[in-house]
Amino acid sequence: MLLLVGAGCTKPSNVAPRVLQIQQNWQLQPGSEIAGHRILGGLGDVSIALDGSKVYAPFAGKVEPHRDDCVVFSSPEVPAYLLRLCGVRRPKLGQVEQGEAIASAKFLQFAALRRQPDGKWAMVEPSTDVLERTLK
Template identity: 50%
Template sequence: MALALVVLNACDRTENPNETINLKIYQNWQLQPGDKIAGFPVVSGLGDVSIELNGKSVYAPYDGQAQKDQRNCLIFSSPSVPAYLFRLCGISNPRLGSSNQGDSLGSGDVLHFATLRKQPDGTWAIVEPSKPMIERILTKS
């Protein structure tokens, strides 16, 4: 199966956490979180890890900032790991703006999590998340 890769521009970050962040993803797959098929929403995509939260919270893994993306997922960034972004889909009542490590970012029934790494051309590629990173997001530190 051939996979078309589209090289796009850099991530448009904004200083206002209430504004939507526009991520430019290196990989271009047909189905993305937020799309609809026969009226049903797609809630995760290739590269996402789905974890049953059963209403529990997720937490800021570092001091950083949370914004929503164009598909209503939470995007967490931190100066502690500037080459990475963390996408959290399925979060209810997300906390936007600045967070300290261990602050609740919201809760949900199922978390769809992806790690994105900045590429030399300024786009973001979905990469395999590490277990320790997921543990930081699932446990208050």
């Protein structure tokens, strides 16, 4: 079972981006550039065409900035998991309720991560149920 993140409101400038130590280290990450073109997703991301639709919180939890147009969603309901959501616009940061709109996206890059014993995060296949809750 996995978590979800999204967007919605404005991004407070005083919120520091959440840094994730991901167990798998790939050279190309969302936000990287190649020949002047921005990478939107990478290995481990599920790409979903939303055409501007909203992204919802699958559980009550917290939305934090990550990098560029990415946020991280965490929830005490599933403490061993994080959701990294990239491609989001106008994210609502901070505490959110289950089912609350947290962002919108033209193309959503969805990654589920599970905490490992060493404290790093490993990408895992997202649960269909969590994806459905995120997209309604």
